[in-house]
Amino acid sequence: MLLSGYFITIINYLGLQYPLGPQLDVPAPIEGHVKPHLEQFEPWVPPGAMPDPGDPDSEPIKCDYRAMVADGYLPSRPEGNHEWIPHKDDPNLQYNITTDYDTRTPIGTTREYHITVTESDVQVWDGRKIRSRPLADGRYPGPWIQACWGDKLKITVHNNLTEVKNGTAIHFHGLRLLNSNLVDGVPGVTQCPVAPGDSYTYIFNATQYGTSWYHSHYSLQYSDGLLGPLTIHGPTSARYDEPLYPLVLSDHNHRSAFQEYYIEQFGPPFPNQESILINDHGSFAGQFPDNQYTQPVQGGKRYSLMLINAATDTTFVFGIDGHTVTVIGIDLVAVQPFETNHVRLGNGQRYHVILEAREDVPDGSSFWIRTYPAEGCNGFRPRAPDARQGILWYSSGNETSPPVPETSPMNYTIECKDMVHYKPMVQWTVPAIPQLGDGSVYDIIDTTLSVWQWDLTKDTNSAPDDKVWSWKILKDHARVDYKKPSVDHVDELEPDTWDHTAVIDSKPIKDGEDVWNYMLIVGGRAEKQVGGGIVVPPAYHPIHLHGHDFVVLKNSSTPYQGYGSLEDLQLDNPLRRDTVLLPNNGYLVIAWKSDNPGVWALHCHIAWHASDGLALQIVEGREKLKKQLDLENISNLSPDEAFLAQQYQTTCSNWGIWQDNRIGELNDANSTERFQDDSGI
Numbered sequence: 001m002l003l004s005g006y007f008i009t010i011i012n013y014l015g016l017q018y019p020l021g022p023q024l025d026v027p028a029p030i031e032g033h034v035k036p037h038l039e040q041f042e043p044w045v046p047p048g049a050m051p052d053p054g055d056p057d058s059e060p061i062k063c064d065y066r067a068m069v070a071d072g073y074l075p076s077r078p079e080g081n082h083e084w085i086p087h088k089d090d091p092n093l094q095y096n097i098t099t100d101y102d103t104r105t106p107i108g109t110t111r112e113y114h115i116t117v118t119e120s121d122v123q124v125w126d127g128r129k130i131r132s133r134p135l136a137d138g139r140y141p142g143p144w145i146q147a148c149w150g151d152k153l154k155i156t157v158h159n160n161l162t163e164v165k166n167g168t169a170i171h172f173h174g175l176r177l178l179n180s181n182l183v184d185g186v187p188g189v190t191q192c193p194v195a196p197g198d199s200y201t202y203i204f205n206a207t208q209y210g211t212s213w214y215h216s217h218y219s220l221q222y223s224d225g226l227l228g229p230l231t232i233h234g235p236t237s238a239r240y241d242e243p244l245y246p247l248v249l250s251d252h253n254h255r256s257a258f259q260e261y262y263i264e265q266f267g268p269p270f271p272n273q274e275s276i277l278i279n280d281h282g283s284f285a286g287q288f289p290d291n292q293y294t295q296p297v298q299g300g301k302r303y304s305l306m307l308i309n310a311a312t313d314t315t316f317v318f319g320i321d322g323h324t325v326t327v328i329g330i331d332l333v334a335v336q337p338f339e340t341n342h343v344r345l346g347n348g349q350r351y352h353v354i355l356e357a358r359e360d361v362p363d364g365s366s367f368w369i370r371t372y373p374a375e376g377c378n379g380f381r382p383r384a385p386d387a388r389q390g391i392l393w394y395s396s397g398n399e400t401s402p403p404v405p406e407t408s409p410m411n412y413t414i415e416c417k418d419m420v421h422y423k424p425m426v427q428w429t430v431p432a433i434p435q436l437g438d439g440s441v442y443d444i445i446d447t448t449l450s451v452w453q454w455d456l457t458k459d460t461n462s463a464p465d466d467k468v469w470s471w472k473i474l475k476d477h478a479r480v481d482y483k484k485p486s487v488d489h490v491d492e493l494e495p496d497t498w499d500h501t502a503v504i505d506s507k508p509i510k511d512g513e514d515v516w517n518y519m520l521i522v523g524g525r526a527e528k529q530v531g532g533g534i535v536v537p538p539a540y541h542p543i544h545l546h547g548h549d550f551v552v553l554k555n556s557s558t559p560y561q562g563y564g565s566l567e568d569l570q571l572d573n574p575l576r577r578d579t580v581l582l583p584n585n586g587y588l589v590i591a592w593k594s595d596n597p598g599v600w601a602l603h604c605h606i607a608w609h610a611s612d613g614l615a616l617q618i619v620e621g622r623e624k625l626k627k628q629l630d631l632e633n634i635s636n637l638s639p640d641e642a643f644l645a646q647q648y649q650t651t652c653s654n655w656g657i658w659q660d661n662r663i664g665e666l667n668d669a670n671s672t673e674r675f676q677d678d679s680g681i
């Protein structure tokens with residue numbers, strides 16, 4: 001049975017603080033004030049909430065901040081889009097679009113979701129039938145997880161995969177997961193995979209708000225469809241009237257990514273994607289025009305629209321003929337509104353936009369929604385499919401389907417590059433990169449991408465001796481051990497001492513002080529190739545960091561030229577997000593604060609590349625992380641932390657048994673299949 005509904009339980013009674021995450025800084029109530037009545041503050045539907053169209057039983061969620069009334073907050077549905085929770089006395093204490101959400105989080109409710117991972121029945125996404133995909137609740141995209149800023153989420157994932165013998169683990173992309181590394185969902189890094197028949201509950205506070213998605217981080221599993229939209233409702237930098245269901249953009253292949261991966265490993269040729277999907281719609285080779293995505297709108301209304309690139313191997317350029325959109329959020333960062341006629345999304349990136357439906361077009365008009373695979377950074381070879389995979393339809397309500405649009409694209413290019421002209425609403429100022437010694441060396445983590453041949457580990461008896469392609473960002477490619485995740489042996493996890501984990505140390509966390517890590521990521525340079533590595537072929541890489549938003553101090557498409565290239569950094573309110581597109585032959589300078597204990601992955605979000613080893617792990621706040629797993633001193637942990645520490649152990653013991661059995665099965669069958677033929681993430 002699929003547990004697709006959600007259950008809301010209120011456990012935050014008045015005054016109870018979260019056991020995880022930041023404490024709210026509020027003054028004691030002032031004597032003599034009339035206390036507001038709790039009944040005045042019924043939970044309210046946030047402006048962006050709507051039922052999940054894939055779940056007929058779902059209703060819009062309601063935000064519930066009644067736990068904050070005792071502290072002088074007046075939580076009711078906000079009047080303006082900038083507002084969220086007013087305070088009765090002190091405007092400085094209110095929560096709104098300018099609140100520094102890194103340091104202050106409202107207290108919402110606890111929201112529970114259950115996701116059952118099953119093999120699907122027959123699915124028809126682009127017109128052609130596929131089956132046996134690992135999907136959340138058996139559907140694609142998976143159930144829409146929605147919450148309000150400050151809510152505690154408890155998401156239980158049940159692994160019911162029986163036919164496809166696989167573990168699973170779900171990652172909540174871009175969420176900071178403050179002090180909650182054990183719910184980052186990266187097998188071999190923050191947890192053992194969830195064995196078939198087992199479950200795992202992810203508990204964390206939503207300290208940010210905006211648009212994101214969740215997906216499996218178990219090898220290539222998300223490429224097969226195990227993903228869904230995730231929205232944290234909060235204030236916005238511009239007004240809208242109504243929400244639309246998010247658009248999950250993807251590339252699609254009728255064969256499983258686990259089959260296609262052999263092509264990637266032994267290429268060229270490299271794997272081909274076959275169709276463009278908008279949610280579960282597309283038209284393979286133009287043969288299924290009735291299967292395109294249709295978005296009805298009414299003239300004059302302003303719609304909130306969330307765009308998510310969930311692709312395996314494709315950067316998209318999104319545009320709607322005859323329309324501009326106003327961008328208000330980039331990844332999980334609210335930005336000052338700006339108008340554009342197209343949006344560029346690398347894998348893993350999201351854009352929250354406002355679409356204003358025109359008043360000057362007659363009812364029944366239709367316009368193409370275009371999702372161009374960007375030039376030079378997509379998985380379609382030799383050429384990309386038709387970009388016209390969606391229709392914006394000014395529906396009069398009298399017709400059952402839209403007319404075929406006869407519109408032309410707006411004026412933009414489809415070149416592969418990041419969007420770099422935006423300003424976060426909550427402004428950060430970043431100190432310049434410190435210089436070391438005589439000032440000739442910068443204090444920066446210096447990395448370069450390179451391509452190597454990799455001797456695959458022989459983890460089953462009959463596995464052949466294979467050499468395959470691999471990517472590195474440090475001196476070794478990443479390869480995690482599912483039975484021994486990194487969080488459980490941080491003392492051994494020194495840079496350069498632990499085989500194949502590709503590890504770096506974060507600067508130490510200092511309470512009350514901003515400590516910045518700077519990182520240079522170079523897309524390839526000949527003089528750095530050592531010991532058999534080859535000059536990197538031209539490629540773009542969407543680089544994603546877990547557990548942090550990072551700032552992009554420089555995003556350059558010209559080759560790196562040594563330390564002179566580290567000048568002209570954007571330090572004043574720089575670009576900020578969780579996934580950035582490294583330009584072909586260019587370089588990135590990013591920075592993030594040490595403030596979140598854990599082992600956090602940084603990796604390319606092209607699924608093939610992550611499997612090929614293009615990942616590293618950042619070890620941050622070792623001592624604090626060790627305490628989160630210390631069952632001998634469990635009384636020092638909050639109830640949620642204690643639950644997670646115990647769950648960690650039981651998940652690993654269940655997984656260990658399952659993995660040994662599975663390898664035994666492969667050996668008994670003299671299978672030439674490996675158990676783990678990639679990085680694992």
Ligand SMILES: [Cu+2]
Nearest residue numbers: 541604606609
């Ligand atoms: Cu890549």
